[in-house]
Amino acid sequence: MKRLIYLLALIMSSNSFGQIEKIEPPFWWSDMHLEELQIMVYGKNISEYRVSAKAPMVINNIRRTENPNYLFITVNSRELKPGKYTLDFSMEGGESFQQTYELKGREENSADRKGFDASDVIYLIMPDRFANGNPENNSHPEMQEKANRQEQGGRHGGDIQGVIDHLDYLNDLGVTALWSTPLLADDDPSYSYHTYAQSDVYKIDPRYGTNEDYRRLADEMHKRDMKLIMDYVTNHWGAEHWMIKDLPTYDWLNQFPGYENSNYRMTTQYDPHRSGRDFKYCVDGWFTGTMPDLNQGNPLVLNYLIQNAIWWIEYAGLDGFRVDTYSYNDKEGIAKWTKAIMDEYPSFNIVGEVWMHDQAQIAYWQKDSEIGAIQSYNSHLPSVMDFTLHDAISVMFNENEASWDRGMIKAYENFVNDFLYPDINNILVFAENHDTNRLSEIYDGDIAKYKLAMTLILTTRGIPQLYYGSEIGMRGNKSKGDGDIRRDFPGGWPGDANNAFTAEGRTKLQNAYHSFTRKLLKYRKNSEVLHFGKLLQYLPDNNVYVYFRYNEKGRVMVVINNSEERQELNLSRYSEGLKSHISGTEILSGKTLELKDALPIEGQTSMVIELQ
Incomplete structure (x- = not known):
């Protein structure tokens, strides 16, 4: 019944004809590994038009859905040369118009780009909380939430320019790669700074800057031999996404009908004894009510996500992805998404967030896992996150009196299980991130314990990741809200009490944290044995x-x-x-x-x- 109401509402709202309002991807490239390109065209009653292409472009398929405002046009794009091509839209005995679509030339060696690996040190930032490089874009007339630095969960004004302004600081620290939490548009009315509830996945949020600014960030990083990693979200969009407000198909989202929350029990993905209901509520349940769950089992959705990911790699010159909530996706769909990207860029790297507390369950998700093979599953995902090491680090340096299962034995026992991972060097190791308690909070500002933890993170196997502000001892308690573990970096805003981006501006304690971290990072940067030994x-x-x-x-x-x-x-x-x-x-x-x-x-x- 709800589906019928949905269809009737579409018909009643579609009573006039118009031309194209959106076309995605907005452009593409020739000579891609992906042979076919699916162009999504959106406009009032656009499906009523017949579509043809002028040679040499060839249309392979035109897909219409129950929503007359969409057309999905599949063309052969791989063999086409760079240039502008014409699509003709016409109605029998009625109006007609033309739409130009551009295929650009790829940059030299684009397909061979090398992703991040164990020779890198990744620095994770939340751009809204790092540095405000352009105060003029703190708020934007097109976006609902306005800047309010006094509100813990509000927009504080950090942006892409602020990151660019401090790349030399990061380079001097010894960082070689940057993972930024999402920068794409998020038009939630509140709490939008984290940007995981995206409203337009082809557009940088204007409070962070522009698409061109993001590409400039990548260019500036590459000048410094640094790599840029995009935080990509495949599992969900935000409720304010323009397509959510006018769904292409009813099953674009996982519906119950409507909203049901995830049970967050990712073990149902491979539990041989699971109930069907529990499995559905994990995979299809929404992460929150403001984050509608995308259905990667729908080929239109999956193809849209594949092309969008490739578009950003090619457009911005990206060096890697971190994929949010990887193990909540339809696992067959996310495997196809991952393989398509790795087929396009064989030396690229993707790390998936698989937040679990058992090595076998994490290893299941890494490419070519023998554990996954038991169930004939291969995610094709090159890298996963070592959450079990994070669990150990969160407690063991407070266990000064060792026993059978307390203290440093926790680190030892974590590495005992490395045999479960098919590629142990390609695993992300970390002590904290934007979703966890700050390390210096856990250890109550004890710099000695910070040094122990960082020594482990920066000298063991895998790819180390630091969280912005770790290097100056920033604190934050998750029980006080996510905003507390995502505080502003001191010195990122005019008028800050101190500027921790400079030695002169740091406090004595901040300099002690910083000098230790910098020394170890500088050594690691040139130590091949710590990379792959x-x-x-x-x-x-x-x-x-x-x-x-x-x-x-x-x-x-x-x-x-x-x-x-x-x-x-x-x-x-x-x-x-x-x-x-x-x-x-x-x-x-x-x-x-x-x-x-x-x-x-x-x-x-x-x-x-x-x-x-």
Whole structure:
């Protein structure tokens, strides 16, 4: 009945003819791996028109839906040369018009672009909270929510220009890649700064800047040998999205009919004993009532998302995706989406948010997983996030008294399960992000514990990710609201009490955090053994965790003393890792160490020793 009402409403509202209001993608490129291009055309009663193309463009298919305001026109685009092509729209005995569609030439070696990998350090920012580079776009007449920096969950005014203005700061810190939370338009009436409820996926939110500004950000980063990662959302859009307000098809969204919330139980994706209802409410349930759930099982939706993702890679020159709520999608649909992008860009990288607390359940989602293969599933997803390591880091540095399952054994046991992952170097490791408690909040501003955690993150296997402000000890308590863990970076706004982007503007404590982080990042940036070297770990003893990263060219010994007491390591225990090395340079202090019999280490201290 609700579907019938929906159809009647469409018919009643479609009583006049008009021309094209939107065409997506707005343009495309020739010589793409994707052979066919599906052009979505939107306009009042546009489906009443017949469509033809002037040679050499060939129309393969025209899809009409129950909504007469849409046409989906599929053309052969791969062999067409760059240029402008004409689509003819006509009605029998009535009006006609033409629409020009452009295919651009690709940049040289575009298909061979290299994505982020374990040689990178990723810096995650929330652009609204990082820096306000252009105060004139804080609010925008076309967007509902206006800037109010006094409101914790409001728009504060950070933007793309603010990021560009501080790229040299990030480069000097040792960051090589930037993951920004979404920058696309989000016209929610409130709480829109996080931008995960998008209202137009071909347009940068004007409060952040323009499409051209985003491309300029990528260009400026590439000048500095840095990489730009887009936060892409496949699972849902915002309720204010223009297509949600006039759905192309009833099943463009997952409907119950209408809204039902997700149960968030991602384990139903592979539970052999699950009920059908529980599975449906996980995959098809909406993330929230303001985020309608997209149906990737609908070929029109899936193709739209594939083309949109490729469009942004090609247009902006992107180096990677982080995919939000990856494991909430229709898993067959998201696998096709991922494969289509990786087929187009074989050296690209995509990391999916799979927020689970079991290594086998996370590993299921990585490309070529043997665990997924048990159920004949392959996500084609190159990288996943190491949430189990995050879980351990969130507690273990407060466990100074070690026991069977407390303290540094948590780190050791996490890495024991690395055999479950098909590509362990391509896994994202982190201590905090925009959805978690701040690390310095968990450890109550204890810089010693911060140093222990960062030593682990920046020297173990995988791709390390920092959260903006970690390097100056920023705090935030999630129980006080998401806005508290997404505070403004000090110095990003005129009139801020201090400017943490400069050594002179930072407090003494902020400089202590920053100098430690910078030193370790600078070392890691040029240390191939920390990028792709093998990992050899030892069972923690007295809450002291020792591991080695090694390859044919070098070895690094890492010592993390999580106890409050000074410890003395009997080095004969670590002879397998030391090999014939009897000395090394401790990177954090710059001291040369003798490694013959014993190694003393102070309480709550870490060492990164390059063996010589």
